[in-house]
Amino acid sequence: MNAFSESDTAGGSTMTALPGKSPVKLTINGESTTVEVAPWTTLLDLLREYLDLTGTKKGCDHGQCGSCTVLVDGKRVNSCLTLAIMKDGSEITTIEGLTGKDGALHPMQQAFVDCDAFQCGYCTPGQICSAVGMIKEGHAHSDDEIREGMSGNLCRCGAYPHILNAIKQAYAATEKRTAA
Amino acid sequence: MINFSYTRAGSVAEAVGAKSKANGAGRFIAGGTNLVDLLKENVERPRQVIDITRLPLATIEEGPNGGLRLGALATNADTAYHPEVQRRYPALSRAILAGASAQLRNMATNGGNLLQRTRCYYFYDVAMACNKRRPGSGCPAISGQNRVCGVLGTSDQCIATHPSDMCIALAALEAVVRVSGPQGERTIPFAEFHTLPGDTPQIENTLAPDEIITAIDLPESPYAEHSVYTKVRDRASYAFALVSVAALLELDGDMVKSARIALGGVAHKPWRSPEVEALLTGKTATKENFLPVAAALFHDARGYEHNAFKIELGKRAVVRALQLATKGTASIRDVNGQTADA
Numbered sequence: 355m356n357a358f359s360e361s362d363t364a365g366g367s368t369m370t371a372l373p374g375k376s377p378v379k380l381t382i383n384g385e386s387t388t389v390e391v392a393p394w395t396t397l398l399d400l401l402r403e404y405l406d407l408t409g410t411k412k413g414c415d416h417g418q419c420g421s422c423t424v425l426v427d428g429k430r431v432n433s434c435l436t437l438a439i440m441k442d443g444s445e446i447t448t449i450e451g452l453t454g455k456d457g458a459l460h461p462m463q464q465a466f467v468d469c470d471a472f473q474c475g476y477c478t479p480g481q482i483c484s485a486v487g488m489i490k491e492g493h494a495h496s497d498d499e500i501r502e503g504m505s506g507n508l509c510r511c512g513a514y515p516h517i518l519n520a521i522k523q524a525y526a527a528t529e530k531r532t533a534a
Numbered sequence: 535m536i537n538f539s540y541t542r543a544g545s546v547a548e549a550v551g552a553k554s555k556a557n558g559a560g561r562f563i564a565g566g567t568n569l570v571d572l573l574k575e576n577v578e579r580p581r582q583v584i585d586i587t588r589l590p591l592a593t594i595e596e597g598p599n600g601g602l603r604l605g606a607l608a609t610n611a612d613t614a615y616h617p618e619v620q621r622r623y624p625a626l627s628r629a630i631l632a633g634a635s636a637q638l639r640n641m642a643t644n645g646g647n648l649l650q651r652t653r654c655y656y657f658y659d660v661a662m663a664c665n666k667r668r669p670g671s672g673c674p675a676i677s678g679q680n681r682v683c684g685v686l687g688t689s690d691q692c693i694a695t696h697p698s699d700m701c702i703a704l705a706a707l708e709a710v711v712r713v714s715g716p717q718g719e720r721t722i723p724f725a726e727f728h729t730l731p732g733d734t735p736q737i738e739n740t741l742a743p744d745e746i747i748t749a750i751d752l753p754e755s756p757y758a759e760h761s762v763y764t765k766v767r768d769r770a771s772y773a774f775a776l777v778s779v780a781a782l783l784e785l786d787g788d789m790v791k792s793a794r795i796a797l798g799g800v801a802h803k804p805w806r807s808p809e810v811e812a813l814l815t816g817k818t819a820t821k822e823n824f825l826p827v828a829a830a831l832f833h834d835a836r837g838y839e840h841n842a843f844k845i846e847l848g849k850r851a852v853v854r855a856l857q858l859a860t861k862g863t864a865s866i867r868d869v870n871g872q873t874a875d876a
Contacts, residue, residue, distance in 0.1 A: 373537060373538065373539040373540065376540070392537070393537075393538055393539060393540035393583060394535050394536075394537060394538060394573070396570070415574065416571050416574065417567060417571060417635075417637075417638060420635065420637060423637055429611075429640045430636065430637050430640060431637050431640055431641050432567070432637045432638065432641065434570075435566055435567050435570045435571060435638075435641065436566060436570070436641070437540075437563070437566060437570060437583075439540055439585075440563070440566070440585050440587060484636070484637065487636070487637075487640075488636060491611075491636070493615075501771070502771050503636050504636075505635055505636075505770075505771035505772040506634070506635020506636055506637045506638065506772055507635075
């Protein structure tokens with residue numbers, strides 16, 4: 355058993371020692387980082403408050419809106435419902451990491467710009483990370499499949515039709531690249 | 535969220551030992567999709583959180599007697615898209631995909647899905663009374679906002695529902711839950727896993743506090759060709775069921791050899807009535823024969839101020855699900871159980 359922190363539960367004592375912080379090693383957008391976090395720190399708070407990666411948004415903080423979506427080991431997840439300490443050793447990709455080193459936009463980012471797929475922009479980083487994850491999952495073959503696959507990302511401006519267009523454009527570009 | 539300590543279990547025995555030692559103040563965590571939310575709401579206030587994600591329980595493999603074994607830590611997404619689950623247990627795949635969002639399904643595990651808590655508004659609001667959260671404090675849902683609550687098997691202590699879609703299909707398939715504890719391993723038939731509220735709504739299943747789910751066994755199924763999961767909800771996707779139905783038929787021509795029907799969104803556990811299902815045995819698969827079965831399933835239902843509609847909705851959903859199942863698994867297009875020609 356790897357006990358990162360001890361609480362005093364002996365003899366049913368109500369005195370609980372405040373658990374300390376523990377190091378978590380993560381590869382974030384290709385860079386290895388070690389951060390000391392408390393057990394209850396979410397991945398979302400780690401990204402925003404410890405690493406200043408504020409592209410990932412806190413919307414509902416309850417897994418209902420999807421604005422906190424990031425890729426963990428290539429899979430899209432809600433970072434607000436993820437305890438950072440549990441992801442020790444994982445690779446995280448946020449909206450900041452989708453852009454190429456030369457500053458070129460990811461095809462999904464470019465498609466959102468081309469298709470005017472946002473209004474206020476608050477949900478956009480989550481939408482884009484989610485869409486990238488969905489295409490990787492291989493279930494984006496029709497408009498209905500895309501709508502269903504993106505239902506975990508809410509857009510209160512109602513940009514859904516343009517978001518759908520953007521994802522289709524990026525998907526076509528991805529297919530073309532793969533075929534080439 | 536209160537402060538808690540964190541330990542990472544390296545083996546099932548370690549996990550069980552840590553839970554035992556925590557004496558009721560420990561919680562296992564895997565996907566975290568429900569627990570972390572409940573921590574934020576202060577509904578769950580553990581002293582210790584035990585991370586079980588590194589345990590070797592994520593495989594999906596052939597089980598005994600032609601069945602399939604789903605690891606407790608396999609994600610809902612990996613389970614729903616597994617080719618053998620899709621081929622042999624299509625209603626299970628559909629049920630999982632009808633629940634939550636893609637992000638949540640990537641995180642949530644099979645074991646955790648069974649153990650998720652009700653979404654009754656009063657359970658979630660720590661400022662309110664709730665017999666499930668604080669036994670003896672009362673149930674404001676009975677005379678309050680009870681649109682999402684149950685109509686079958688309720689008690690005067692609690693009318694909450696189990697929120698899972700996956701579990702409805704598992705109940706219909708008569709899955710078996712494999713658990714491990716200090717005394718070793720045991721199995722629990724799915725019908726005996728979740729419990730009705732009665733006078734102890736704080737108890738939701740027959741898992742002992744120091745036991746851990748290790749796998750879910752699916753028995754060999756003759757229903758793959760006629761399997762449906764129909765879900766009715768307030769929006770087209772990403773909402774809990776008002777009513778859902780897993781309907782499995784074994785047909786000989788148009789004659790029903792056997793039927794399984796499980797209901798979601800209506801009770802504290804996946805709702806089944808094998809004696810009502812038996813009414814269909816030997817009958818032709820027609821609407822005329824489905825109607826009395828639907829009526830019998832809801833015979834003892836009791837509606838409350840805002841959810842009495844679930845009784846009629848439930849009956850119609852049962853008939854529709856059985857009609858779709860008759861038509862065949864292949865005719866169903868989307869996760870709401872709509873057909874291509876609907």
